[in-house]
Amino acid sequence: MADHSNEFFTVRGYTMQNQDNQKLTSGMEDYLEMIFRLCGEKGYTRMSDLAGALNVQPPSAHKMVKKLAKGNYLNYEKYGLIHLTPAGWELGKELLARHQTLEKFLRLVGVSANILEDTEKIEHNISKETLECIFHFVRYAEINPHWISEFQSYKQNKQP
Template sequence: MSKEEVFYTVRGYELLGKEGNHLTSSMEDYLEMAYRLSQEKGYTRVGDLANALNVQPPSVTSMVQKLAETPYLKYEKYGRIELTEEGYQLGAYLLKRHETIQDFLYLIGVEEGLLEETEKIEHNVSQSTMEQIMLLVDFFRSHPEWIEAYNVYRQKWAAYKAWSGNKRGPDK
């Protein structure tokens, strides 16, 4: 370990990265879903968000009121939930981040619990790391032969693990 490296807990890193309009993971989920639901009509409603996120309407109302204090969302009691221009931009990014993480996990062979794993990761990755994951996913999508080669390797690795009991794979 290098003497220059300074380690923190996950919470420590979160506090280091906190800026003026820091959004919680839940806030990001609500904005992402509001963006998804607003695509067709330009707005959504509390009931639509509640159904889409599998939460109770009072929980949505509470979160939407908090988000109305940010520059991302406009909401009037019992009215429409509308994203601001900044909200649309952030929503588009959050959706792209979600889809990219999901694509990445699928490409590396995660199928069981894919949505849950995506949700766990997407809120804990920096923008610079996300850009690298996006680049890698784009690279693999433009080189399907490499995806196939990786899948062949995965199958060999799984067969070796099953045969030998070695949990680390054929090269270890």
């Protein structure tokens, strides 16, 4: 049971360690999160909407959807609509919440451009613990606006 917590790995290395343990790849997470967003209104979404929303070509979306279907996150039949299963819905909800927590956090510390991109990059595979810590941070900052604004005004004076 090697304990790797003090060892370095490349990004790829971490990915591979997690792939065993039933987790989704970053790519799958991206898709599932977006499918959840798109399903929000109508309860379903289409291949082309998904591809369009993620700026990806339809064949790429198609492959991923088949993969997610095999993992029982959604139901899909050829030429049909994409419907999340309860499991997919749950996970999608979590993924979106995670995304939003990180986005809020970035805004709090003053990021203004590239928020979407940076959120996207950070959100995958950060540990539950880290997410929780950031979540608490965001929560605390929301409850105590004066507290975070201390920092924010310091920062504003730093950079004109």
